[in-house]
Amino acid sequence: MTEKKDAYVQKLKAKVHEWNADIDKLSAKADQAQADLKLRYLEQIEELKGKRNEVEAKLEALQEASESAWDEIKEGLEESLTIWKDSFSKAKAAFGQGFKDGKKDKD
Numbered sequence: 001m002t003e004k005k006d007a008y009v010q011k012l013k014a015k016v017h018e019w020n021a022d023i024d025k026l027s028a029k030a031d032q033a034q035a036d037l038k039l040r041y042l043e044q045i046e047e048l049k050g051k052r053n054e055v056e057a058k059l060e061a062l063q064e065a066s067e068s069a070w071d072e073i074k075e076g077l078e079e080s081l082t083i084w085k086d087s088f089s090k091a092k093a094a095f096g097q098g099f100k101d102g103k104k105d106k107d
Contacts, residue, residue: 008062009063016059019088022092040094
C-alpha cells in the first residue's frame with residue numbers, strides 16, 4: 001500500500017502545484033481589474049488560497065498517516081478536493097463574467 005500511497009501523494013502535490021499557477025493567473029487578472037471588481041476578485045482568491053491550504057494540510061496528514069488511517073484521511077482529502085474544484089470553477093466563471101461586463105462598460 002505504501003507505493004500506492006506515495007503515488008497518490010505525488011499526484012496531489014502536482015495538482016496543488018497546478019492550483020498555485022491557476023491562483024497566480026487569477027491574481028494577475030485581478031491586478032488588471034477596475035477597483036470595484038478587484039476587491040471582489042481578491043476576496044475570491046483569498047478563499048481559494050484558504051481551501052488550497054486545507055488540501056495541503058490534509059495532504060500532509062495523509063503523508064504522515066499510518067496505513068490503517070490512510071483510507072479515512074484519503075476520503076476527507078477527496079472531499080476537500082471536490083470543494084476546491086467547485087470553488088475554483090465558480091471563481092474562474094466570476095472572473096470571466098466580470099471582465100466581459102467591464103469591457104461592455106468601457107465600450
